[in-house]
Amino acid sequence: MTTEVAPFGVDPSRNVRATVSQASVERAFAILLAVFAIGFGAVNVTTVLNQQRFLDVTGGVVLPVALAAAFMLVGVSVFVPRLVQPAQIVTALLFLVVLVVWPFTVERPLVGQQPWPWFICNVGTVAAAMGFATWRAVVYTAVVPVVYAVIRLTPAGGDAGVLRAVVDGVFIGILGGAALALIVMLRRAAAAVDSAQATAVRRYSHAIREHATEVERIQVDAIVHDSVLTTLLSAARADTPDGRMLSARMARNAIDHLAAAGDTPEDVPPVRLAELRARIAQAVDELAVPVTVRLGAISSRTVPAAVADALASAALQAAVNSVQHAGPTASRWVTVDHTAGVVRIEVGDDGVGFDQAAIPAERLGVRRSILERVASAGGAARIDSAPGSGTRVVLTWPAPGAGEQ
Template identity: 35%
Template sequence: MPASDSDLAVLASFEAGRRRSRVFTSTRVENMISLVLVIAVLVFGAQALVFAMMTPDLPAPRSVQRAVGESLDAGIILLVQVFVPLAAVVVTGLLRRGLRIAAGIFAVFYIGTLVIWPAYTSFQFGGQAGEPWIWYLLTVATACAAIAFPVVWAVAYTIGVPILFGLVRSIGPFGFRNIDVGILDALYGAIFGMVIVVLVAMFRQTARRVDAARDAALVRYDRAVRAHAIEAERVEVDALVHDNVLAALQAAERAAGAEAERAAVQIARHALTELREAGFEPADDESSVTLKEMAGRLRIAAQMMEHDFQVESKASAGAVVPQGVANAMGLAAVQAMVNSAEHAGGPVGSPRSVSRRVVVSNTRTMATIEVIDDGIGFDPDAVPTDRLGVRVSIVERMAAVGGASQVRSAPGDGTIVVLSWSAEEASA
């Protein structure tokens, strides 16, 4: 029996949901990290720029001036080298595109700035109490490295670059001066940078685990939906076989005259028709059936039974159920009537008189059909599992439409089969 278009759509949506779930939390974490980095760059970058503008112009060494040209200011080139990549980090962070590339470029350019810094300043900042303006960008550089590089490279950068800064910070025109200041600055930069690297790695790892858990949950849900669809088809096929094919075979076996043979042929034709139509998915039917109409259908079915059934309708005039639910409840009720007709009176030839009733009723939220007899009864728990009459044609058929069924019986106390359906419970 092929799957319906709605089933395929549901499974396709689950597959798409699995693909999205793999990056859902990771994307949100990356967006959060990007926002924090942009804020840090704006704060520390603005601070560094202000101090860079306040620093008095220093005469660049002749070697540097010859390298950049007599008409260019080496200080301007250094500012462009630092703050243009820094501005790119802000722009890409706000756009959430290309942030890792921009952050990696700034981290590399910052190393280049540290390398040429002593030559640019003629070693005049080395060992002084005041901080050079590139100091305010050390933590920004380590944060960019934590975002742009793999964890191993980010850790190496976070340890190596503060050490390089400490050396640059301590070297003067005539050797190292106040090296303890450089060591403290290097330790501060390395510790603060490692905190950033650990936080970024932890957030990313947690996000990946959450995405993996979401993906696994969707996979389990997908499998449950598939299993439910397979089980629903199995119930439908079992009910089809029991209600039509086995009924046709039993009618053919019991036929003892021309009229009975004609009835058996008619039942067999009906079974073949049901089997041919079983492979086609019926169109969605959103119509409703009133409970009074259901009672009328059961009266017609009762007239075809070999024993009398009294059909009563206690339903409200406007009480309705969906067409699919009406079909399931009606077929389950007919099966309960067939079971009562065949078994409630005891062995063939037994003089026991049995009263049989079918009651259709409703409350404000529930529709109910009861098939009642005062026959010999039975023990529902003792019914073999390979008997399909109660388990498939009644219990599982009602469960397939979101309804419920109860079989209350005991040896000698008759049998009551209660079929119920509630819109609230079916949609829960």
């Protein structure tokens, strides 16, 4: 027994996961920043220790320890998602503070040396690109290279000269700008993917609601036509005791059908094929003309109650149509069998036949009560008929290609 497939495929909100989503991109950003921050911080430890003799306590101890704590917070945020953005913002702001106060922490000129913040400049710009809004990140990425270039022009920054200071500032700006552009593009692409997936889920839900409404409408139409209208027509034509008795039986069946329409599938147990054939035989036996029930090969398998109701009702409607339109001399038969996992019901006659294309659109008997009723239960219905060649209505469940239910 295979799992029943939803009418519109697998629910994307449960089983479809986008390859790139905003959440996955943000997680990747958090991990990469943590790796870069801790890695560059560890590599820069030796430089910080070597420059201790040029710095006061603030530049040599307080600022490095504060940045190290910020880097560790970035690492911890990988495991605590609510800390990701605060850690990124703290790191970016703290690095900018280090640059701004750097000249005031240097006690002896750094001749021929790069200030140790140089080696982690891009950790600050990347943290700003990830933690700030885009326009704030752009401002940050523009300010940091300028501040560092100014520092490099002073003895506290190594007195590197204009050309060297400009080159260092441009280098920081290029790397920071490239990282910012990449981050913004990836975030927008991920947001577009999330939006497309949300739209697909909304459309799927809307289609499911429409499908459920259509199935219910088909069921109500079929019940009204099969049970109510047919009973009323029969009662209107009943001018003999037998006719009135048949109308009374049809009225009882109509009441039973309307009562059963309120049952949920869980309320009714599955129906064996032998019971289904007996139900069809009993129903056609009450018609005004004889209908032969042929014995086909059936097994002990069962079908859902809703499927049994749909097949039995569609078969009865096909037999009623034959009684009404095939002609008084026609022979009629019904066959129920089960072969290769498919339930097959054939209702046929050798009467006058008809042209399906000529059926008016307002006639519900064939379209609602047979074709759409069986299709809504997961089966298929086929009508073979032509003027003068009789009619064969073939009902199969499950529908070809649907697999065993």
